[in-house]
Amino acid sequence: MSGTGLLAGDLLAAGEDYLRCIGRADEFGAVDLVVGLLADGVPAERLLLELIAPAQRRVGELWAANRWSVAREHGATAVSERAVAAIATRVRPEPTLGRVTVACTDGEYHALPTRLLAEVLRLRGWRVDFLGANVPGPHLITHLHQSGPDAVALGCALATRLPRAHATLTACQAVGVPVLAGGPGFGADGRFARLLGADAWAPTADAAADRLAGGLPSFATPSQAPAxxxxxxxxxxxxxxxxxxxxxxxxxxxxxxxxxxxxxxxxxxxxxxxxxxxxxxxxxxxxxxxxxxxxxxxxxxxxxxxxxxxxxxxxxxxxxxxxxxxxxxxxxxxxxxxxxxxxxxxxxxxx
Structure with a gap:
């Protein structure tokens, strides 16, 4: 079956198989599944956003419902990280656009969604510096001085990290780098990204890539402490x-x-x-x-x-x-x- 014509139902069935693999912490089974789908012609971006991302949301739901333990949830996430890495090592487009730094805000440990964004941006032609989870603001600013990216994509999964995210995005803008905010911590409609002065917001990884492709975020009014x-x-x-x-x-x-x-x-x-x-x-x-x-x-x-x-x-x-x-x-x-x-x-x- 050609992956380019893979039906939504077929990918859904593959997703059930993938969830079973990560639920057993079966790294080899999960990697073999995604590599096989790649070989069949399924685009890498579809695997990231329509296979791995939904499975990880389901992992969170299973933990919340007390059907999976914390250990099982962590094991599943670790396997998904390996699956993402397997895709990244096999699909390496040459960068044709600018450079983007992708990082989780200070105190934010939910790194996989931000990693998915980084890989989607790479697939779309950006050179990406992925800094991972819990990036302290001062260290991020040092990296910006050293690397000179065109934009920062800042991930925030939990609203409790918003005060630190605010300080980080303000510091990025102060050194001349616009910030594209994303993640549920900024609100389902991006309201807190706007409140705290981010230059742009996107609800999903593909939407973020589209936003950057349409032009770098324009600087917002310098962020001030909310009244x-x-x-x-x-x-x-x-x-x-x-x-x-x-x-x-x-x-x-x-x-x-x-x-x-x-x-x-x-x-x-x-x-x-x-x-x-x-x-x-x-x-x-x-x-x-x-x-x-x-x-x-x-x-x-x-x-x-x-x-x-x-x-x-x-x-x-x-x-x-x-x-x-x-x-x-x-x-x-x-x-x-x-x-x-x-x-x-x-x-x-x-x-």
Whole structure:
């Protein structure tokens, strides 16, 4: 069967085979599958975006539903990284366009989507410097001085990384390099990329390649700190994070009796969950968007319930933070909305 005429259903069936391979951490099986499809004429870009990317989204869904363990999820991702590398070593177009630096923002460890972007750009004729996950801003700027790219493609998967992404994109622009933002952390419609002053935004790797092919991003108005940050709620919350987390763990022990029987592992997981609540609250304050927080709470509710943790436990934690942050009107409003999302109904809305 010619890959150029491969039907969507055929590639879907191949995707099921691929998911089974990565689910077993079968590196050789996954690589053989993609190499075989390449040999049959399936374009490399289709394999990256229509085989590997959907499989990785499915991996995340299976973990969230508690059907796959963290270890299995990590194994699957490692195999997908090898599959991407196998494609890259076999399809090497000569660069005919400019140079693009591709990197994950500081603190962002979800590197595979950004790696897929890097490979799509290479396939489209760009010379690409892929710097990987968690690239500290100052080191990225040093690289820009050394390499002189035409643009930076900055990936951000989680909204909690937006403050660092803001600092990074501002620094890139300050040295004369425009920034193309991408990844769900910037919002499904790119609203936070625009808010924070990115030169352009794209929702997918192929859309990013199309955007660059249409001309380099033009410089936006120099990014300024969003006006709503003048109330300093974000700053105070981030500075008090440790204190708030310690106090919440102590208060939760009294407000949620089942916690008395928690193992050390469960206590650590609870502290981690409370920390995520504070981090997403801080991100929502930074961009002044309550949906950043309520979306996280809704997702967390589903993840916890899949693991047998009732929504009540999440709501109790949110109430504790709500009561502690009584002098923070924006944060308190977001927490009230979060309590509603935790219950999936309009209960407990008293302020």
């Amino acid at each position: 709503h940050l003048a109330d300093e709620e974000y700053t105070h919350l981030t500075r008090r994070r440790g204190e708030l987390l310690t106090g919440a763990m102590a208060a939760l022990a009294g407000a949620y009796p089942p916690m008395a029987a928690y193992t050390a592992h469960q206590l650590d997981a609870t502290a981690e969950d409370l920390g995520h609540i504070l981090d997403f609250l801080a991100a929502a304050l930074y961009v002044d968007d309550v949906e950043v927080f309520t979306g996280f709470v809704t997702w967390t509710r589903g993840v916890l319930q899949a693991r047998g943790v009732p929504a009540r436990a999440l709501a109790v934690g949110l109430r504790i933070f709500r009561d502690e942050l009584r002098d923070f009107p924006r944060a308190r409003h977001m927490l009230v909305r979060g309590i509603e999302a935790a219950h999936d109904r309009g209960a407990d809305l008293e302020t």
